[in-house]
Amino acid sequence: MSDALSEEFFAEVGDKYYPQVLEGLEKLGAGEVAAGIEILARPLHTIKGVTGFMPGFEAASHLTHKVESFLKKLQAETLPHSADNISLAAYGVNSVFAVIEQIRDAGAPDQGEIDAVCEVLLAATGEGQQGAKSGGADCLLREDTPAGTVLRISCPRMHQKAQADQLVGAILSLPQTAPVILDLTGVKSFGSSVWEDLAGLAGMWTIRVRGLSGAARETFYTWEFDAVFQLEPECACPGGEIL
Structure with a gap:
């Protein structure tokens, strides 16, 4: 990805959005869940919108949407603020930036990795097929x-x-x-x-x-x-x- 729009986006991610995300993740790790999610929501929402209109970035937009949904459930306390859920939230957020780096460096994301992140987020909310099956006797x-x-x-x-x-x-x-x-x-x-x-x-x-x-x-x-x-x-x- 080397066009001017993409380069501008990558610069914004590194200079503006990622520092905000680090601040939000730090608050999550400190147990300040509401404050952390509020900080994370702004850059993630922007990233979701921008990548949704950029050819080749659709997968990043889809993943960001799934991560946003998970964070909203934590924010609304429909998911408990357990250590596992906080870890999954951080994992999802970091995965968004990993996918953006893959697009920048390789020209395309690792779709298998994206699917895996989405699956584990859905499983944690009880919405995914894996969530329904994962307690089976063949584990x-x-x-x-x-x-x-x-x-x-x-x-x-x-x-x-x-x-x-x-x-x-x-x-x-x-x-x-x-x-x-x-x-x-x-x-x-x-x-x-x-x-x-x-x-x-x-x-x-x-x-x-x-x-x-x-x-x-x-x-x-x-x-x-x-x-x-x-x-x-x-x-x-x-x-x-x-x-």
Whole structure:
């Protein structure tokens, strides 16, 4: 993207909108949710409108609309101001700017990444198909190996209480004499509340984690769960039986 209108927009994003967004995200992180959303609303609304009229930027406008909708639900308190929802809000906002950078640098956004962000936001509000399915009984794959029992998460989003209960129940059914290895390869986001439920077991079972990436990795380190769970190098593992 090198035309004059695009270059002017990119300059505005870097010089004007992003500093405002950083201020809003800082307030969100400090627990000042209403003030943070009010600050974020102005640059996001402008970005949504401008990108909606610029050829090649339609995907950025669509994503910004989804992020705005999520923020409005937080603002109206139809969504709780939980740590997970605040983290998802920040994730969505940062994703808008990541998509704009992709358009600037590569000429087109990563549509798969956009779809993933939209999906996790919808799942958190209970509106997406994944939100309806994610508590299903096929969320875990089990494989017994010489190194321990591998529990592979087959759901791309792990946030719901039913999912946490299934994972905790699976670990409780295992002997404490061998390590439990959580394989998060392919998991896009993993809620801090689910980690907290698992942390209660870490003193009785040796729980190791591998395959962290994306928002799941960000949450893991932001909430310092690396002090609770052991990390394993990434590896390719064969499929196991469905729990």
